[in-house]
Amino acid sequence: MERGIISVDRWSEGSQLYFLTHLHADHTVGLSPRWKKGPVYCSHISARLFHHKFPGFDTSLIRTLQIGQWHSLSLQTKVEVMAIEANHCPGAVMYLFRGEFGVTLYTGDFRWEVASEITQMGKNMIANALKNDKVDILYIDNTYCNPSYSFPSREVAAQQVVNIINSYPEHDIIIGIDTLGKEDLLLYISKMLKIKIWVWPERLQTMHLLGLHDNFTTKTTLTRVRAVPRYSFSVETLEGLNAMRPTIGIMPSGLPWKLKKVGRKDNSCSLSSLKTETDNDLHMNMRNRYTNNIEKHHQYIYTVPYSDHSCFSEIVEFVKFLCPNNIKGIVSSSLSYVDPCYHLHNIYGTSSLCQKHVIKEEKARVEGECKFTLVCDSSTEVKYKRKRIRQSRQYGACLRKTRVSLLRRFNRGAKLTTEDCSDE
DNA sequence: GCGATCAGAT
DNA sequence: CACATCTGATCGC
Numbered sequence: 001m002e003r004g005i006i007s008v009d010r011w012s013e014g015s016q017l018y019f020l021t022h023l024h025a026d027h028t029v030g031l032s033p034r035w036k037k038g039p040v041y042c043s044h045i046s047a048r049l050f051h052h053k054f055p056g057f058d059t060s061l062i063r064t065l066q067i068g069q070w071h072s073l074s075l076q077t078k079v080e081v082m083a084i085e086a087n088h089c090p091g092a093v094m095y096l097f098r099g100e101f102g103v104t105l106y107t108g109d110f111r112w113e114v115a116s117e118i119t120q121m122g123k124n125m126i127a128n129a130l131k132n133d134k135v136d137i138l139y140i141d142n143t144y145c146n147p148s149y150s151f152p153s154r155e156v157a158a159q160q161v162v163n164i165i166n167s168y169p170e171h172d173i174i175i176g177i178d179t180l181g182k183e184d185l186l187l188y189i190s191k192m193l194k195i196k197i198w199v200w201p202e203r204l205q206t207m208h209l210l211g212l213h214d215n216f217t218t219k220t221t222l223t224r225v226r227a228v229p230r231y232s233f234s235v236e237t238l239e240g241l242n243a244m245r246p247t248i249g250i251m252p253s254g255l256p257w258k259l260k261k262v263g264r265k266d267n268s269c270s271l272s273s274l275k276t277e278t279d280n281d282l283h284m285n286m287r288n289r290y291t292n293n294i295e296k297h298h299q300y301i302y303t304v305p306y307s308d309h310s311c312f313s314e315i316v317e318f319v320k321f322l323c324p325n326n327i328k329g330i331v332s333s334s335l336s337y338v339d340p341c342y343h344l345h346n347i348y349g350t351s352s353l354c355q356k357h358v359i360k361e362e363k364a365r366v367e368g369e370c371k372f373t374l375v376c377d378s379s380t381e382v383k384y385k386r387k388r389i390r391q392s393r394q395y396g397a398c399l400r401k402t403r404v405s406l407l408r409r410f411n412r413g414a415k416l417t418t419e420d421c422s423d424e
Numbered sequence: 425g426c427g428a429t430c431a432g433a434t
Numbered sequence: 435c436a437c438a439t440c441t442g443a444t445c446g447c
Protein backbone atom coordinates (compact mmCIF):
# COMPACT_ATOMS: atom_id res chain seq x y z
CA MET A 1 0.00 0.00 0.00
CA GLU A 2 2.69 2.44 0.96
CA ARG A 3 5.28 1.01 -1.33
CA GLY A 4 6.77 3.34 -3.92
CA ILE A 5 6.35 2.32 -7.51
CA ILE A 6 7.65 5.30 -9.43
CA SER A 7 9.87 8.11 -8.20
CA VAL A 8 10.56 11.24 -10.18
CA ASP A 9 13.65 13.26 -9.25
CA ARG A 10 13.55 11.54 -5.89
CA TRP A 11 16.33 9.21 -4.95
CA SER A 12 16.49 8.85 -1.21
CA GLU A 13 13.78 6.26 -0.68
CA GLY A 14 12.87 2.91 -2.14
CA SER A 15 11.00 2.67 -5.39
CA GLN A 16 10.72 0.24 -8.27
CA LEU A 17 11.56 2.65 -11.06
CA TYR A 18 13.25 6.02 -10.99
CA PHE A 19 12.82 8.92 -13.40
CA LEU A 20 15.15 11.86 -13.89
CA THR A 21 13.76 15.03 -15.46
CA HIS A 22 17.12 16.76 -15.87
CA LEU A 23 20.60 16.87 -14.43
CA HIS A 24 20.56 20.01 -12.30
CA ALA A 25 21.95 19.38 -8.86
CA ASP A 26 18.76 20.02 -6.92
CA HIS A 27 17.06 17.23 -8.86
CA THR A 28 19.81 14.69 -8.31
CA VAL A 29 20.30 14.83 -4.54
CA GLY A 30 20.80 11.19 -3.59
CA LEU A 31 22.03 10.03 -6.99
CA SER A 32 25.69 9.08 -7.04
CA PRO A 33 28.20 7.16 -9.15
CA ARG A 34 27.57 4.09 -7.00
CA TRP A 35 23.81 4.15 -7.47
CA LYS A 36 22.26 0.70 -7.53
CA LYS A 37 18.71 1.06 -6.19
CA GLY A 38 17.12 0.49 -9.56
CA PRO A 39 16.69 1.51 -13.20
CA VAL A 40 16.91 5.21 -13.98
CA TYR A 41 14.86 6.54 -16.88
CA CYS A 42 15.87 9.73 -18.63
CA SER A 43 16.18 11.41 -22.03
CA HIS A 44 18.96 10.56 -24.49
CA ILE A 45 20.69 13.85 -23.82
CA SER A 46 20.64 13.35 -20.06
CA ALA A 47 22.02 9.86 -20.60
CA ARG A 48 24.87 11.30 -22.63
CA LEU A 49 25.66 13.78 -19.86
CA PHE A 50 25.27 11.22 -17.10
CA HIS A 51 28.82 9.95 -17.00
CA HIS A 52 30.21 13.43 -16.93
CA LYS A 53 28.25 14.17 -13.79
CA PHE A 54 28.50 10.70 -12.26
CA PRO A 55 31.71 9.06 -13.52
CA GLY A 56 31.55 5.31 -13.27
CA PHE A 57 27.76 5.12 -13.09
CA ASP A 58 26.49 1.62 -13.89
CA THR A 59 25.38 2.06 -17.50
CA SER A 60 23.14 -0.98 -17.39
CA LEU A 61 20.79 0.89 -15.06
CA ILE A 62 20.15 3.75 -17.48
CA ARG A 63 17.02 3.51 -19.62
CA THR A 64 16.58 6.16 -22.25
CA LEU A 65 13.18 7.23 -23.44
CA GLN A 66 12.37 8.46 -26.90
CA ILE A 67 10.59 11.78 -26.67
CA GLY A 68 6.96 11.72 -27.77
CA GLN A 69 6.49 7.95 -27.61
CA TRP A 70 4.59 5.82 -25.16
CA HIS A 71 6.77 3.27 -23.38
CA SER A 72 5.40 0.35 -21.39
CA LEU A 73 7.00 -0.15 -18.00
CA SER A 74 7.54 -3.57 -16.52
CA LEU A 75 5.53 -3.39 -13.35
CA GLN A 76 2.86 -5.64 -11.85
CA THR A 77 0.26 -3.21 -13.03
CA LYS A 78 0.22 -1.70 -16.50
CA VAL A 79 1.87 1.70 -16.58
CA GLU A 80 2.99 3.66 -19.63
CA VAL A 81 5.19 6.72 -19.77
CA MET A 82 5.92 9.39 -22.32
CA ALA A 83 8.76 11.89 -22.16
CA ILE A 84 8.05 15.39 -23.47
CA GLU A 85 10.55 18.14 -24.12
CA ALA A 86 10.51 20.52 -21.14
CA ASN A 87 12.37 23.40 -22.78
CA HIS A 88 14.32 24.02 -19.58
CA CYS A 89 17.91 22.91 -20.10
CA PRO A 90 19.54 20.32 -22.38
CA GLY A 91 17.97 16.93 -21.81
CA ALA A 92 15.15 18.21 -19.61
CA VAL A 93 11.85 16.40 -20.06
CA MET A 94 8.40 16.18 -18.52
CA TYR A 95 6.87 12.79 -17.85
CA LEU A 96 3.35 11.77 -18.69
CA PHE A 97 2.23 8.59 -16.91
CA ARG A 98 -0.85 6.55 -17.73
CA GLY A 99 -2.13 3.60 -15.77
CA GLU A 100 -4.92 2.25 -13.59
CA PHE A 101 -4.47 5.30 -11.42
CA GLY A 102 -5.34 7.58 -14.33
CA VAL A 103 -3.05 10.13 -15.95
CA THR A 104 -0.30 12.01 -14.16
CA LEU A 105 1.90 14.68 -15.69
CA TYR A 106 5.11 15.68 -13.95
CA THR A 107 6.59 18.75 -15.61
CA GLY A 108 9.90 18.91 -13.79
CA ASP A 109 11.34 22.35 -14.42
CA PHE A 110 9.87 23.64 -17.66
CA ARG A 111 9.39 26.73 -19.81
CA TRP A 112 6.14 27.08 -21.73
CA GLU A 113 7.02 29.78 -24.25
CA VAL A 114 3.85 29.75 -26.26
CA ALA A 115 5.43 31.18 -29.41
CA SER A 116 8.32 28.73 -29.45
CA GLU A 117 8.38 25.74 -31.73
CA ILE A 118 9.45 23.39 -28.97
CA THR A 119 6.47 24.37 -26.86
CA GLN A 120 4.13 23.90 -29.82
CA MET A 121 5.60 20.46 -30.43
CA GLY A 122 5.19 19.58 -26.78
CA LYS A 123 1.62 20.80 -26.89
CA ASN A 124 0.82 18.59 -29.86
CA MET A 125 2.51 15.61 -28.25
CA ILE A 126 0.53 16.00 -25.07
CA ALA A 127 -2.73 16.56 -26.94
CA ASN A 128 -2.16 13.48 -29.12
CA ALA A 129 -1.12 11.39 -26.17
CA LEU A 130 -4.10 12.36 -24.06
CA LYS A 131 -6.74 12.12 -26.78
CA ASN A 132 -9.89 12.33 -24.70
CA ASP A 133 -8.24 11.62 -21.36
CA LYS A 134 -7.75 14.26 -18.76
CA VAL A 135 -4.76 14.74 -16.52
CA ASP A 136 -5.77 13.70 -13.01
CA ILE A 137 -2.74 15.05 -11.22
CA LEU A 138 -0.48 17.71 -12.62
CA TYR A 139 2.81 18.17 -10.80
CA ILE A 140 3.93 21.54 -12.01
CA ASP A 141 7.05 23.71 -11.85
CA ASN A 142 5.61 26.52 -9.77
CA THR A 143 8.90 28.39 -9.28
CA TYR A 144 7.36 31.59 -10.63
CA CYS A 145 3.72 30.85 -9.96
CA ASN A 146 2.92 34.34 -8.81
CA PRO A 147 1.41 37.14 -10.94
CA SER A 148 4.32 39.40 -10.11
CA TYR A 149 6.61 37.27 -12.25
CA SER A 150 6.46 38.17 -15.90
CA PHE A 151 9.27 38.01 -18.41
CA PRO A 152 9.80 38.08 -22.16
CA SER A 153 10.78 35.16 -24.36
CA ARG A 154 14.37 34.03 -24.12
CA GLU A 155 14.91 35.23 -27.65
CA VAL A 156 14.05 38.77 -26.61
CA ALA A 157 16.12 38.50 -23.45
CA ALA A 158 19.08 37.17 -25.44
CA GLN A 159 18.93 40.22 -27.68
CA GLN A 160 18.92 42.40 -24.58
CA VAL A 161 22.13 40.74 -23.48
CA VAL A 162 23.68 41.36 -26.88
CA ASN A 163 22.61 44.99 -26.69
CA ILE A 164 24.31 45.42 -23.35
CA ILE A 165 27.50 43.83 -24.62
CA ASN A 166 27.44 46.04 -27.72
CA SER A 167 27.06 49.12 -25.55
CA TYR A 168 30.39 48.30 -23.87
CA PRO A 169 32.65 47.67 -26.87
CA GLU A 170 35.85 48.05 -24.89
CA HIS A 171 34.81 46.09 -21.80
CA ASP A 172 35.34 42.53 -20.81
CA ILE A 173 32.03 40.79 -20.14
CA ILE A 174 31.28 38.02 -17.70
CA ILE A 175 28.00 36.11 -17.67
CA GLY A 176 26.87 33.93 -14.76
CA ILE A 177 25.73 30.43 -15.74
CA ASP A 178 25.25 27.00 -14.16
CA THR A 179 26.82 23.67 -15.01
CA LEU A 180 24.02 23.05 -17.49
CA GLY A 181 21.62 25.40 -19.27
CA LYS A 182 21.71 28.78 -21.05
CA GLU A 183 23.65 27.28 -23.99
CA ASP A 184 21.23 28.88 -26.44
CA LEU A 185 21.90 32.29 -24.94
CA LEU A 186 25.65 31.83 -25.28
CA LEU A 187 25.28 30.54 -28.83
CA TYR A 188 23.18 33.54 -29.73
CA ILE A 189 25.80 35.91 -28.34
CA SER A 190 28.55 34.02 -30.09
CA LYS A 191 26.78 34.15 -33.45
CA MET A 192 25.62 37.75 -33.20
CA LEU A 193 29.01 39.08 -32.12
CA LYS A 194 30.98 36.55 -34.15
CA ILE A 195 33.21 35.70 -31.23
CA LYS A 196 33.87 32.64 -29.15
CA ILE A 197 32.75 32.49 -25.55
CA TRP A 198 35.15 31.48 -22.84
CA VAL A 199 33.97 28.74 -20.49
CA TRP A 200 35.80 26.85 -17.75
CA PRO A 201 37.30 23.50 -18.76
CA GLU A 202 34.59 21.31 -17.23
CA ARG A 203 31.95 23.35 -18.98
CA LEU A 204 33.74 23.01 -22.31
CA GLN A 205 33.49 19.24 -21.93
CA THR A 206 29.75 19.61 -21.38
CA MET A 207 29.52 21.79 -24.50
CA HIS A 208 31.33 19.11 -26.49
CA LEU A 209 29.00 16.41 -25.16
CA LEU A 210 26.13 18.56 -26.38
CA GLY A 211 27.70 18.68 -29.83
CA LEU A 212 28.79 22.33 -29.52
CA HIS A 213 32.33 22.47 -30.81
CA ASP A 214 32.81 25.79 -32.56
CA ASN A 215 31.59 28.58 -30.34
CA PHE A 216 33.39 27.97 -27.07
CA THR A 217 36.95 28.11 -25.88
CA THR A 218 39.01 27.88 -22.71
CA LYS A 219 41.63 30.30 -24.03
CA THR A 220 41.13 33.69 -22.38
CA THR A 221 43.10 35.55 -25.02
CA LEU A 222 40.59 34.70 -27.73
CA THR A 223 37.60 36.61 -26.41
CA ARG A 224 36.33 39.36 -24.17
CA VAL A 225 33.16 37.43 -23.24
CA ARG A 226 33.40 34.82 -20.54
CA ALA A 227 30.73 32.61 -19.00
CA VAL A 228 31.56 31.92 -15.36
CA PRO A 229 29.90 29.79 -12.67
CA ARG A 230 27.02 31.68 -11.17
CA TYR A 231 28.16 31.08 -7.62
CA SER A 232 31.42 32.85 -8.38
CA PHE A 233 29.57 35.85 -9.76
CA SER A 234 29.50 38.58 -7.11
CA VAL A 235 30.10 42.24 -6.47
CA GLU A 236 33.51 41.33 -5.10
CA THR A 237 34.38 39.40 -8.24
CA LEU A 238 33.37 42.31 -10.43
CA GLU A 239 35.21 44.83 -8.33
CA GLY A 240 38.29 42.64 -8.37
CA LEU A 241 38.15 42.26 -12.14
CA ASN A 242 37.63 45.98 -12.61
CA ALA A 243 40.82 46.65 -10.71
CA MET A 244 42.56 45.04 -13.69
CA ARG A 245 40.34 45.67 -16.71
CA PRO A 246 36.98 47.38 -17.24
CA THR A 247 34.49 44.54 -16.88
CA ILE A 248 30.68 44.29 -16.92
CA GLY A 249 28.78 41.40 -15.35
CA ILE A 250 25.49 40.13 -16.77
CA MET A 251 23.25 37.79 -14.81
CA PRO A 252 20.61 36.07 -16.92
CA SER A 253 17.87 35.01 -14.51
CA GLY A 254 14.16 35.10 -13.88
CA LEU A 255 15.00 36.25 -10.39
CA PRO A 256 16.05 39.76 -9.62
CA TRP A 257 19.72 39.54 -8.82
CA LYS A 258 20.02 40.64 -5.28
CA LEU A 259 22.96 42.33 -3.72
CA LYS A 260 24.06 40.91 -0.45
CA LYS A 261 25.45 42.95 2.34
CA VAL A 262 29.20 43.00 2.18
CA GLY A 263 30.57 41.66 5.42
CA ARG A 264 33.42 44.11 5.44
CA LYS A 265 34.09 47.59 6.70
CA ASP A 266 33.90 49.36 3.32
CA ASN A 267 30.48 50.60 2.32
CA SER A 268 31.46 52.47 -0.78
CA CYS A 269 28.33 51.63 -2.72
CA SER A 270 24.67 51.65 -1.76
CA LEU A 271 24.37 47.99 -0.98
CA SER A 272 22.60 48.54 2.30
CA SER A 273 19.59 50.16 0.70
CA LEU A 274 18.79 46.98 -1.15
CA LYS A 275 19.47 44.83 1.81
CA THR A 276 16.94 46.57 3.98
CA GLU A 277 14.15 46.77 1.44
CA THR A 278 10.67 45.96 2.61
CA ASP A 279 8.19 43.78 0.79
CA ASN A 280 6.65 46.86 -0.76
CA ASP A 281 9.99 48.06 -2.03
CA LEU A 282 10.56 44.64 -3.41
CA HIS A 283 7.36 44.72 -5.41
CA MET A 284 8.25 48.17 -6.67
CA ASN A 285 11.58 46.83 -7.83
CA MET A 286 9.82 43.96 -9.52
CA ARG A 287 7.52 46.31 -11.39
CA ASN A 288 10.37 48.51 -12.52
CA ARG A 289 12.33 45.49 -13.44
CA TYR A 290 9.71 44.14 -15.77
CA THR A 291 8.67 47.37 -17.35
CA ASN A 292 12.26 48.11 -18.22
CA ASN A 293 13.19 44.44 -18.49
CA ILE A 294 16.82 45.11 -17.86
CA GLU A 295 17.99 46.25 -14.51
CA LYS A 296 21.31 47.66 -13.53
CA HIS A 297 21.76 46.67 -9.93
CA HIS A 298 25.25 47.87 -9.47
CA GLN A 299 27.90 49.93 -11.17
CA TYR A 300 29.14 46.84 -13.00
CA ILE A 301 26.19 44.45 -12.94
CA TYR A 302 23.09 43.96 -15.08
CA THR A 303 20.37 41.37 -14.70
CA VAL A 304 18.42 40.30 -17.74
CA PRO A 305 15.16 38.34 -17.38
CA TYR A 306 16.38 35.31 -19.28
CA SER A 307 14.56 32.48 -17.53
CA ASP A 308 14.51 28.73 -17.98
CA HIS A 309 11.32 28.50 -15.90
CA SER A 310 7.84 29.47 -16.98
CA CYS A 311 6.60 32.84 -15.83
CA PHE A 312 3.15 33.21 -14.36
CA SER A 313 1.24 33.85 -17.60
CA GLU A 314 2.89 30.80 -19.15
CA ILE A 315 1.88 28.64 -16.20
CA VAL A 316 -1.66 29.93 -16.63
CA GLU A 317 -1.60 29.04 -20.34
CA PHE A 318 -0.34 25.57 -19.55
CA VAL A 319 -2.96 24.90 -16.92
CA LYS A 320 -5.72 26.23 -19.17
CA PHE A 321 -4.53 23.90 -21.89
CA LEU A 322 -4.57 20.84 -19.64
CA CYS A 323 -7.48 21.57 -17.31
CA PRO A 324 -6.17 18.97 -14.86
CA ASN A 325 -8.32 17.65 -12.05
CA ASN A 326 -5.65 18.35 -9.48
CA ILE A 327 -2.50 20.43 -9.29
CA LYS A 328 0.52 20.08 -7.06
CA GLY A 329 3.54 22.34 -7.04
CA ILE A 330 6.93 20.66 -7.15
CA VAL A 331 8.74 23.61 -5.61
CA SER A 332 7.70 24.50 -2.10
CA SER A 333 10.79 26.09 -0.82
CA SER A 334 9.89 29.45 0.54
CA LEU A 335 7.76 30.83 3.30
CA SER A 336 5.82 32.70 0.67
CA TYR A 337 4.96 29.43 -1.01
CA VAL A 338 1.34 29.14 -1.90
CA ASP A 339 -0.28 26.26 -3.58
CA PRO A 340 -0.23 26.98 -7.32
CA CYS A 341 -4.02 26.94 -7.38
CA TYR A 342 -4.14 29.88 -5.06
CA HIS A 343 -3.04 32.12 -7.91
CA LEU A 344 -4.85 30.13 -10.53
CA HIS A 345 -8.33 30.51 -9.09
CA ASN A 346 -9.43 32.72 -11.97
CA ILE A 347 -9.08 29.77 -14.28
CA TYR A 348 -11.21 27.53 -12.16
CA GLY A 349 -13.56 30.08 -10.74
CA THR A 350 -15.20 28.75 -7.62
CA SER A 351 -14.72 25.10 -8.52
CA SER A 352 -14.18 22.59 -5.80
CA LEU A 353 -10.59 22.22 -6.93
CA CYS A 354 -9.89 25.78 -6.11
CA GLN A 355 -11.72 25.67 -2.81
CA LYS A 356 -9.83 22.63 -1.79
CA HIS A 357 -6.53 24.27 -2.40
CA VAL A 358 -7.42 27.50 -0.73
CA ILE A 359 -8.29 25.47 2.30
CA LYS A 360 -5.03 23.63 2.02
CA GLU A 361 -3.22 26.91 1.78
CA GLU A 362 -5.00 28.20 4.87
CA LYS A 363 -4.09 25.05 6.68
CA ALA A 364 -0.52 25.45 5.57
CA ARG A 365 -0.35 28.87 7.05
CA VAL A 366 -1.71 27.63 10.34
CA GLU A 367 0.29 24.47 10.61
CA GLY A 368 3.26 25.68 8.71
CA GLU A 369 4.00 22.25 7.36
CA CYS A 370 1.03 21.18 5.29
CA LYS A 371 2.95 21.36 2.07
CA PHE A 372 4.88 18.27 3.01
CA THR A 373 1.86 16.21 2.15
CA LEU A 374 2.02 17.43 -1.42
CA VAL A 375 4.90 15.27 -2.42
CA CYS A 376 5.84 13.28 0.59
CA ASP A 377 4.02 10.26 1.86
CA SER A 378 6.66 8.46 3.83
CA SER A 379 5.62 8.90 7.42
CA THR A 380 9.12 8.48 8.74
CA GLU A 381 10.40 11.24 6.56
CA VAL A 382 7.60 13.55 7.59
CA LYS A 383 8.42 12.94 11.21
CA TYR A 384 12.07 13.52 10.58
CA LYS A 385 11.42 16.75 8.77
CA ARG A 386 9.04 17.98 11.43
CA LYS A 387 11.64 17.30 14.04
CA ARG A 388 14.18 19.33 12.11
CA ILE A 389 11.74 22.16 11.67
CA ARG A 390 10.90 22.18 15.35
CA GLN A 391 14.56 22.40 16.17
CA SER A 392 15.07 25.23 13.75
CA ARG A 393 12.13 27.13 15.19
CA GLN A 394 14.03 27.59 18.41
CA TYR A 395 16.55 29.71 16.58
CA GLY A 396 14.11 32.48 15.81
CA ALA A 397 15.70 34.62 13.17
CA CYS A 398 17.56 31.69 11.72
CA LEU A 399 14.28 29.98 11.06
CA ARG A 400 13.71 31.36 7.61
CA LYS A 401 17.03 30.32 6.21
CA THR A 402 17.04 26.97 7.89
CA ARG A 403 13.59 26.13 6.69
CA VAL A 404 14.29 27.27 3.20
CA SER A 405 17.32 25.09 2.78
CA LEU A 406 15.67 22.13 4.43
CA LEU A 407 12.51 22.41 2.46
CA ARG A 408 14.36 22.88 -0.79
CA ARG A 409 16.11 19.60 -0.45
CA PHE A 410 13.03 17.67 0.51
CA ASN A 411 10.31 19.10 -1.60
CA ARG A 412 11.58 18.67 -5.11
CA GLY A 413 10.55 15.39 -6.57
CA ALA A 414 7.60 13.15 -6.17
CA LYS A 415 6.79 9.57 -5.53
CA LEU A 416 3.84 7.82 -7.03
CA THR A 417 2.42 5.26 -4.70
CA THR A 418 -0.70 3.21 -4.84
CA GLU A 419 -1.91 5.41 -2.05
CA ASP A 420 -1.15 8.50 -4.05
CA CYS A 421 -3.00 7.10 -6.99
CA SER A 422 -6.14 5.87 -5.33
CA ASP A 423 -7.24 8.74 -3.18
CA GLU A 424 -7.69 12.42 -3.95
C1' DG B 425 39.92 8.14 5.30
C1' DC B 426 35.38 7.96 2.75
C1' DG B 427 30.81 8.92 1.48
C1' DA B 428 26.56 10.91 2.85
C1' DT B 429 24.29 14.72 4.90
C1' DC B 430 23.82 19.31 6.33
C1' DA B 431 24.74 24.49 7.08
C1' DG B 432 25.87 28.39 5.00
C1' DA B 433 27.55 30.91 1.39
C1' DT B 434 27.12 33.17 -3.47
C1' DC C 435 11.61 36.90 -3.32
C1' DA C 436 14.71 32.05 -4.16
C1' DC C 437 17.71 30.30 -9.20
C1' DA C 438 21.59 26.09 -8.78
C1' DT C 439 25.90 25.36 -6.96
C1' DC C 440 30.01 24.98 -4.07
C1' DT C 441 32.71 24.66 0.31
C1' DG C 442 33.40 23.14 4.68
C1' DA C 443 31.72 20.90 8.98
C1' DT C 444 29.89 16.88 10.94
C1' DC C 445 28.33 12.07 11.30
C1' DG C 446 28.62 7.11 10.79
C1' DC C 447 31.35 3.54 9.26
